[in-house]
Amino acid sequence: MSSSLESTLSREWLRRGPLACALWPLSLVFRSLAAVRRGMYAAGLSRAARLPVPVVVVGNIFIGGTGKTPLTIWLVDALRNAGYTPGVISRGFGSAALAAPQLVTASSAPADVGDEPVLIAARTGAPVMVSRRRAEAGRALLAAHPELDIIVADDGLQHYALARDVEIVLFDGRGVGNGWTLPAGPLREPPSRRRDFTVVNAPELTPTLAASVAPRAAGGAVPVQMVLAGDVAERLLAPSQRTTLAELAARGGKVLAAAGIGNPGRFFAMLRAAGLEPEELPLPDHHDFRDNPFADRRADVILVTEKDAVKCRQIEELSNDPRIWVVPVSARIDRALADQIVEKCRGCTSA
Template sequence: MRALLEAALLRAWLRRGWLACVFWPVSKLFQLIIQFRLGLIMLGYKSQTRLAVPVIMVGNIFIGGTGKTPLVIWLAQQLKRAGKHPGVISRGYGASAETISEVWTDSLASVVGDEPLLIAQRTSCPVMVGRDRVAAGRALLEAYPKTDVIISDDGLQHYALARDVEILMFDQRGVGNGYLLPAGPLREPVSRRRDFTVLNAPLGVSVTGIGDQVLRMQLIPDTLFCLAAPEQKTSLAQMNGRRITAAAGIGHPERYFAMLRAAGLQFDELALQDHHAFTSETFRTIDADIILITEKDAVKCRQLAELRNDVRIWVVPVSAQLDAGFAAQLLKMISEK
């Protein structure tokens, strides 16, 4: 029920209907509060903490998922290829840990969060999670003193942490109706400062109102693997002709479904709430030969024996694809900092 209500609210925020009109005065008050907080920082009444290494902040102002995690993974991989030693800090959405926690490749997603766990598994970089990003950054640097750049997974609105590079992400929904919460889907005005704007959308999809000099990111599906037997691999094309259910517990499931349709697959959709808490019952009543899940969901499913041993479940990993020039620009900016 909650997932249905959230989906209905997001649909309403894509246009300027009655809901936007009713809450427009409240959204203007929300904007004043944001501007007041920023003003305190600019005037020096509220301090920011600067870490000993450059900080790259990856975030969005559109509420919900826009593809930050694949971009964080791409950034970490690019920095490592350039000889850097990146580390990642994250809030760890849904994490139960109250203190700063290091993410290991076998950590429980329920403790550290599904996205930080996926980042740790894909990048082999040190990852720390915690509500206090300054404390998380300090803990990471203390544990891994060779770290020379930190990537913050989300946290644009965590103003206590000073940042050297800000990357603002959008997807094909753009800015929605352009209003701030609760009249629209935006946490901050679209005019907020940033160093880079990244649009996560397929080629041919144009979005207006997100700024100039937009870098395009595409999510490309990698080789699929069976959750019960990861050594078994295949491609999306080889899934044709099977009875398929595609499940996604991510911020914008339709983006995942559109990618599968573009690969020529026909399937039943199972849109789950973002950061869905999987149980042994999640897929029990699904009548399908194949259940396709996202890599983000896989880190949780493999920690449940009933799902880990379900031979119907196949994982669809994706990799971010961006202009190679972006990495060069980023490295230049870091070196200048």
């Protein structure tokens, strides 16, 4: 029932159909409450904690997955190349209840700290801290790693209790959907929400898409395109064994593609673009894989995302399944964006 409702809402959120129109009055209430909450922090009525180093927030206003984790990984590398020593803080979605901030490593259990923080730690090698309260995570991270001189907040756009110096809002090819806020549409905040930079994760950035995600009222620069690229696969039980997606396509055989991410269709489309014709298995975001969705599946090759792989490696039955291959992806973004972010960070003052 939950999956069916989610599918129905996802369809409605991309158009202004009868259900979306019926929910529109509620969306006005949601939008007003969000505006009041943000306004209280802007006016100083609610206090935002400021850390002693610049904070760059990566987030979205479109509910669900738009590619924040690959963008965060790209940003950490870009900041490091510019001479910074970055760390990452995150809420740790999909984790157990966190009683206190917890440091994340590549070997941390996703069930304890969340799958995305583990992936970020593994891909970047940067210190990562998770906590329900981002300011607490930031303070704990700086205490554990005093060498850090900048912090990237993964998915913290609406967490106004943490002061930020730079905001990056990420969209994908769905743009702003029907343009309405929850529950009539997919947006947490209206498209006019101001930000410093707008990034669009899409294979093509059309003028219409660019205008919808970054209206003049948003105050940011012209949207920058991000493309997620992945052309190789690594065997889960032996990552040193690699092959290209083109080679997998040439082999033939039955291929199953599974994705427990916010927008599984994007992963499947990338595989099809590489010449594969997989059977598609979309799973809920942050799926824990304890049910082993591959147990009764007949497939010669099973392709999964990196985010899913960090959980599959924790489950013996899956980690030893020779059919499972991981498809790493990397964000490709114009270098000029990194230069602009760095320039803005260098103009920040410490608390």
